[in-house]
Amino acid sequence: MKRRVAIVGCSLRIPGTSANSFWQDLLENKDLVTEVDSDRWGKDSFLHPDKRHLGSSYTFAAGSLGDVSGFDAAFFGLSPREVTHMDPQQRLLLEMSWEAMESAGIPPSSMRGSQCGVFIGIASVDYAYRYSDDMSAIDANTGTGTASSIAANRISYLFDLHGPSMSMDTACSSSLVAFHQACRAIVSGEIDMALTGGISLHLHPFGFMVFSKATMLSKAGRCQAFDEAGDGYVRSEGGGVFLLKEYEAALADGDPIIAVVAGTAANADGNKSGLTIPNPAAQIALMQKAYQEAGIRPDQITYLEAHGTGTSVGDPIETSAIGEALGKSRAQPLPIGSVKSNVGHLETASGVAGLAKALYSIHHRIVPATISVKNANPKILFDEWNIEVVTENRALSKTDPIVIGINSFGFGGANAHVILTSPEFDASEPSVDVEAADAECDTPLPLMLSARSDAALSAMTRQWADHLLETPDSLYDLAWTAAFRREKHSKALLVLASSKAEAAQKLTQFNDDASTQSVFTGECLANAQGPVFVYSGNGCQWETMGKHLLNESAVFRLAVEEVNQHFQTYADFSIVEELQGLNGSGRFVKTEVAQLPCLPFRLG
Missing domain, CATH: 3.30.70.3290 (Alpha-Beta Plaits)
Incomplete structure (x- = not known):
């Protein structure tokens, strides 16, 4: 039987909100996009409305995490000096990895020495760019502190994880490609557990300049997904780490199963009209392969979380591919949406935001609205492709299985798709009254x-x-x-x-x-071990307590008999006989009888 994968833990960093309030913010249809945090760099020095202006960006609209400088170095056994040279992306990944394990009810120390893999999507080297601006600040820790490979390797090192450890950059699909590779490693039997996710932070204006010159960024400062006003995307930061585990092992260990991974797929656009132009044929093939391998019919899909960046080229191509691969094979229009309308485009971590929305939707059985559609993009043929955007919060069936797909595409043509299903038990209801x-x-x-x-x-x-x-x-x-x-x-x-x-x-x-x-x-005592003797007071005893042990355990009987020998000097009855009930019934109501057998019973 094919091995399956369960998501048992997760930790998130979402711009403009917290992990605890993210779901409520989605239900309230909030726009969480603001601007680059004022402490990152002097925005006025690099902002210019004309994209042809050298060394500038025409926008700094962004989804921001705010202050990312804080970090508890001692908690992870790191020196403050080393941490100052560590990319904050590495720091956040360490925090989220710990939190993902704890959210699964798995103490991180119990993972030490295991074959747990680490698969991280990361692309930004903004922190290295900051050192290039001041090379005199470079020291022995800067190399490991700014290398993308170390983002995954440091997690493996600090938590002593011995499975495959890799950072991968496929641009905006990085975190979902990492998720795919982690699932494949578990399904193949190479490993039983994996930490996977992605991270993206804005620590240098370089990225804004690059994408501004390419006219990829929205001048309106919003991802207006599926809307005729869509004019590009807004850069956002954030991240997340998910703890994956082989499904049967998760069941056996009593782990909380948030969702089940029904299937994953990844491919590339190949040669096309332009390096950054999406290839609809590749996207169609990706989705068809994912659902065919998962044994899921298009009619069984509850909702599809699209890549949906709000670009004039990307949105019509993706929606046409969704319609061709899935929508046209359904009796009812396929509901689609994009969390980027709320939080912006997390780039390498965008798959994390899509997965997070899908997980919450499965747990609460509600799909939040995509808030960007005021006037639908006329290039998207919704009726012909049999798709529809969820523009109002939509309640899902309380009992039927939920199937949610997530798209993620890199601007170089690296594509990924993940299919999540609800657990076989109803996780949306409290487990207790x-x-x-x-x-x-x-x-x-x-x-x-x-x-x-x-x-x-x-x-x-x-x-x-x-x-x-x-x-x-x-x-x-x-x-x-x-x-x-x-x-x-x-x-x-x-x-x-x-x-x-x-x-x-x-x-x-x-x-x-x-x-x-x-x-x-x-x-707390470290590595506490050895026997602990706890003697309670009067009131816990009962008649014939220890009778079975006296008959079955030689060690217990010898201990009781040894105490009884000393006891006989002071009393006129045998404790051994008392425990066997040979001295008569109702005797434990007498304090002078009831208390005496307690000591030898506990010693035995």
Whole structure:
């Protein structure tokens, strides 16, 4: 049977928003595009409305992540000096790789020594351009800090991952081509797990100048996908990392399966009318191959997330290819859209944005609107090609399987397509009854949190206090995950609570006053091992406790008999006989009898 791939974890950096608010922003049809962050460079020095003007760009409209300078070097065991020479793209990839593993409930330390692969889409060398502007700043760490190959290799190095490790540049399709290669490595049996994704940051004006001179950038500063006003694309930054795992292994390990990869495909345009002109025949062949290999009929496709950049040439070619490959073979028009209308074009990481929208759509069973269509592009023959743009949020079936395709095309002709399907169980519904999850437990449960520093622990408790009040998950599930599926760090905290509300209250009290008696803090022991003896007080005993062990375990019986020998000096009955129930019934109501067998029972 062909191996399948599950997406079990992910981490995102989306311009103009956060990973937590991205979905809500899509549902609210928000435009998240602004301008290049003011701290990157002096925009006024390089901005000119005439594209023929030397050394300038006619736009700096962009989707921006804002300040990307912050990084916790110590957390990853790196020196501040080395980090200053590391491209912020490398730094963000390290953060997102950690977060992707933790989001899957897999402690990163448990991955050490594994055959996990790393496949990263990356193209920008803006950080290297900054050093070319000031060569006196170059030192021994600049080479590894600015090399694209190290973006993947550093992840493998720091997390001790031994599978294939590669960075790839196919321009705007880089992250989806990387995703395809990761899936193929898992399907072939070469590896069982992979970290894959992409990154793109604006750290130098060079990219804006290059694409401005080629008239690729929108003078309106927006990706007006499928609209007659489409005049180019807007550059955006962002990224994401996905943790992929062989499907059966993910099921066996109890990992959260966000979506299943039904198929992937990649090809190239070959020779055509121009290097950067899309080839519709290649796009048609790509999509047909992907769905034929996946065994999915065009009528089974729920939605297709198009490349949809908003260019006057690219949009009509892509939509015609979608119609020819899929739309015309359907009874109903194929719904399509483009997240670039919300966030802009993340270039090498654009596939990440498309995948993220698809994953949220599968989980919530809603396709958000494409917000750019005011007047449909007359060159797109929607009726003839049997396609339609989703211009309003569209609810999907609550029970039917969901199939979503994602297109991603590079400007040099490297193309990729990914097909995602909903998990075989209904992941859109909470796994627990919300009222039951909010109910109090019979006994307090231990919620254990840990971090690398006191400041980080304080920040984590604030996040957990909010999360406890918002999540539908039960306190038991949350406490179990925190204890067994999270990394253990040096600074630890323990709170005992019978409900999520009580746990949140105690964590909030701790943030207000770290000396509160309701929360316990301490240092985690590294590589703790060996026996731990815990003796409870009176009240836990029951008649004939240990009877089975006395009969079945020689070690247990010897220990009890040894204590009994000492005990006989002070009492007129045998503990061995007491545990066997040979001294009569109802004797444990007497304190002088009930407490005495507890010690030998625990020692045994």
